[in-house]
Amino acid sequence: MTSDQEQTNDAERELFGGRLRMDEASARHEQVPLEIPFHRMAGRVPALLARSAAMGWAVDRVSLVTVAVAEVGRGTATAFGLLATNEVLVDLFAGGPTPDRVRAALPSLLVVAGTAVLVALLTALSALAAGRLEPQVERAASLRLLSHAIRVELADLEDARVRRLLETAEYGTDAARRLIGHAVAVLNGLISLVAAAWVLTVLHPILLPLLLLTAIPKGYGTVRTARRVYRSIQRWLDHVRVRRRLSDLLLAPDPARELRAHAVGPHLLRRYRELTDQSTAEQKRLALAAAGTDLAAGAVSGAATGGTYAVLGLLLVSGHLPMAAAGTAVLAVRNTTSQLSGLVRNVNYLYEQSLYLLDLDRAVALARERAIPAGGRPLTGQPAVLELDDVSFTYRGQAAPAVTGVSLRIPRGSVVALVGDNGSGKSTLAKLIAGLYLPDSGRLTWDGTDIRELDRDTVFDRVALVDQDFLKWPFTARANVTLGRPERAHDEAALQRSAEFADVDGLIRTLPRGWDTLLERGFHGGQGLSGGQQQRFALARAHFRDASVVIVDEPTAALDAASEIEVFHRIRALADSGRTVVLITHRLASVRCADTIYVLDRGKVIEHGDHDGLLAAQGSFAAAYRLQAEQFRDGPQQPPYAGATTASGAGQASRRREDLDG
Numbered sequence: 001m002t003s004d005q006e007q008t009n010d011a012e013r014e015l016f017g018g019r020l021r022m023d024e025a026s027a028r029h030e031q032v033p034l035e036i037p038f039h040r041m042a043g044r045v046p047a048l049l050a051r052s053a054a055m056g057w058a059v060d061r062v063s064l065v066t067v068a069v070a071e072v073g074r075g076t077a078t079a080f081g082l083l084a085t086n087e088v089l090v091d092l093f094a095g096g097p098t099p100d101r102v103r104a105a106l107p108s109l110l111v112v113a114g115t116a117v118l119v120a121l122l123t124a125l126s127a128l129a130a131g132r133l134e135p136q137v138e139r140a141a142s143l144r145l146l147s148h149a150i151r152v153e154l155a156d157l158e159d160a161r162v163r164r165l166l167e168t169a170e171y172g173t174d175a176a177r178r179l180i181g182h183a184v185a186v187l188n189g190l191i192s193l194v195a196a197a198w199v200l201t202v203l204h205p206i207l208l209p210l211l212l213l214t215a216i217p218k219g220y221g222t223v224r225t226a227r228r229v230y231r232s233i234q235r236w237l238d239h240v241r242v243r244r245r246l247s248d249l250l251l252a253p254d255p256a257r258e259l260r261a262h263a264v265g266p267h268l269l270r271r272y273r274e275l276t277d278q279s280t281a282e283q284k285r286l287a288l289a290a291a292g293t294d295l296a297a298g299a300v301s302g303a304a305t306g307g308t309y310a311v312l313g314l315l316l317v318s319g320h321l322p323m324a325a326a327g328t329a330v331l332a333v334r335n336t337t338s339q340l341s342g343l344v345r346n347v348n349y350l351y352e353q354s355l356y357l358l359d360l361d362r363a364v365a366l367a368r369e370r371a372i373p374a375g376g377r378p379l380t381g382q383p384a385v386l387e388l389d390d391v392s393f394t395y396r397g398q399a400a401p402a403v404t405g406v407s408l409r410i411p412r413g414s415v416v417a418l419v420g421d422n423g424s425g426k427s428t429l430a431k432l433i434a435g436l437y438l439p440d441s442g443r444l445t446w447d448g449t450d451i452r453e454l455d456r457d458t459v460f461d462r463v464a465l466v467d468q469d470f471l472k473w474p475f476t477a478r479a480n481v482t483l484g485r486p487e488r489a490h491d492e493a494a495l496q497r498s499a500e501f502a503d504v505d506g507l508i509r510t511l512p513r514g515w516d517t518l519l520e521r522g523f524h525g526g527q528g529l530s531g532g533q534q535q536r537f538a539l540a541r542a543h544f545r546d547a548s549v550v551i552v553d554e555p556t557a558a559l560d561a562a563s564e565i566e567v568f569h570r571i572r573a574l575a576d577s578g579r580t581v582v583l584i585t586h587r588l589a590s591v592r593c594a595d596t597i598y599v600l601d602r603g604k605v606i607e608h609g610d611h612d613g614l615l616a617a618q619g620s621f622a623a624a625y626r627l628q629a630e631q632f633r634d635g636p637q638q639p640p641y642a643g644a645t646t647a648s649g650a651g652q653a654s655r656r657r658e659d660l661d662g
């Protein structure tokens with residue numbers, strides 16, 4: 001390992017908290033195969049050819065068979081061409097007048113020309129079929145990865161190891177395509193080699209082992225270089241990921257505002273340069289090592305080639321090889337040498353690509369293992385009650401639980417509000433209710449059935465979620481609203497109702513292409529939206545889903561005051577029409593619309609009741625409510641508890657009060 005790999009630079013330390021390159025220990029932990037014995041690689045060739053054939057067979061049998069037939073034909077034609085060349089030479093070197101010798105050689109010459117044309121035709125046919133096969137195999141590999149990735153449990157998807165593997169696996173989809181190309185080349189190399197070796201053996205048996213001596217050093221060199229590259233890619237993967245992310249940040253329009261106003265650009269650019277300096281040094285190291293290996297392999301191989309020609313000369317001088325056969329042998333030696341080194345190179349590429357494919361296999365296996373279980377007891381009808389009984393949940397890799405011993409009841413047709421300080425566990429609780437995370441302990445039931453026993457797809461089907469970090473999909477206005485129920489995307493009446501619910505109908509009318517306007521700046525015809533407008537689209541989307549449980553996390557954070565009041569009225573109306581609403585908000589005046597309010601503090605429910613009841617109880621909710629209300633009074637303000645600065649401040653207010661009381 002070089003000192004460059006050991007050193008951690010400022011960019012790594014400051015921006016990412018430490019070294020971004022994988023060491024031996026973590027590679028072992030993550031089961032990344034950094035070392036591959038040479039014999040294992042060679043031994044896997046038949047399995048890899050079979051794997052390539054199976055992948056091709058699954059997507060396009062006709063093209064696969066065409067490639068195989070064309071390659072076998074090509075190899076056979078090459079062998080016949082070589083034998084015919086030998087015949088030509090034999091005829092030309094025979095005794096008698098020149099015109100007679102040329103006449104005698106003519107049929108063999110025609111065979112040489114014919115096989116050359118045939119080889120060209122078969123090469124074109126094979127290339128055509130392989131060209132059809134490769135993109136289909138890549139597409140299948142990529143669909144395989146994505147279809148499994150979208151089923152991974154959210155908690156696992158957030159796990160760094162899973163994320164890393166999924167990103168590595170993306171190389172595997174490209175590798176699947178390349179694997180086909182290299183498999184074809186290996187097949188061709190093997191067939192041509194067998195043909196040429198057979199011709200050589202016919203000419204003189206000693207020529208073949210000598211040839212192997214020339215090819216092996218070069219092949220070994222190629223393999224060493226490729227393994228070094230693979231090892232480097234694996235080690236530097238996180239480095240590549242953060243560099244890509246950093247360059248995206250420097251290019252994208254959203255970070256551009258702070259980048260310019262805070263003059264972050266030059267600083268990040270400096271850090272980016274430091275990172276690229278590291279990777280350039282690694283590239284230089286690889287290039288230098290590759291050149292050294294090539295040189296050593298070339299020298300050994302060159303000496304072996306010299307030896308082969310020397311043996312050929314000796315055989316000729318000693319009369320063990322006729323002149324014509326020596327001529328053919330020279331051709332065959334040249335042909336076979338390049339075939340052999342090409343073959344070894346392609347075997348190596350084949351193996352190298354298979355390692356990436358192996359990453360894809362590992363990612364798919366992990367995704368399967370961590371998938372949301374299919375099946376289970378299906379939910380029928382609309383749930384009458386959701387209940388949490390002593391539910392606790394800790395995020396993967398975190399020491400403290402995000403939710404501790406929470407019990408609550410959400411009957412159908414009610415609005416249940418979750419309030420509390422930042423980080424008190426509201427969003428986590430909402431995601432638990434939605435079935436996105438499973439409790440570590442306690443029971444979460446839908447109509448009495450534990451969520452673990454339920455068919456989670458039927459749970460999701462009943463949920464509409466407006467996430468706190470709601471997504472602005474880079475699609476058309478229509479897709480932005482209908483994405484949760486794409487099968488009803490052209491139900492114009494439903495679309496209109498959702499637009500009215502979220503108050504985007506007026507906005508749609510002003511868009512250049514109405515519902516078909518692309519809501520993404522930076523594309524032709526794309527339209528930008530304000531933060532509040534984006535939030536309205538998220539609300540419209542949740543409404544369009546027409547689900548029985550609506551979970552809205554800070555649904556009005558980006559809305560103006562009038563819209564905020566209106567949205568809370570509409571949310572109340574949703575519950576009145578029989579839906580269940582879980583509402584998370586810091587606007588304590590607005591939770592008046594809730595039937596029950598649960599106040600959370602550090603993952604625990606510390607109070608619950610309706611708005612008036614909680615105010616009358618004079619607890620932490622009442623204190624936080626007063627804190628917010630006082631902000632609207634005239635004159636200089638004095639917060640009741642210094643330091644209670646969060647929007648809701650419920651928990652902080654309660655803790656201050658305890659301190660004061662104590």
Ligand SMILES: Nc1ncnc2c1ncn2[C@@H]1O[C@H](COP(=O)(O)OP(=O)(O)OP(=O)(O)O)[C@@H](O)[C@H]1O
Nearest residue numbers: 158395398402420421422423424425426427428429
């Ligand atoms: N994906 C995550 N991975 C690890 N920890 C998380 C994750 N999301 C939240 N947390 C942690 O869990 C705790 C509860 O977070 P949560 O988002 O539920 O709080 P919240 O009450 O919704 O906060 P806010 O009012 O700021 O939205 C916090 O300590 C937070 O750091």
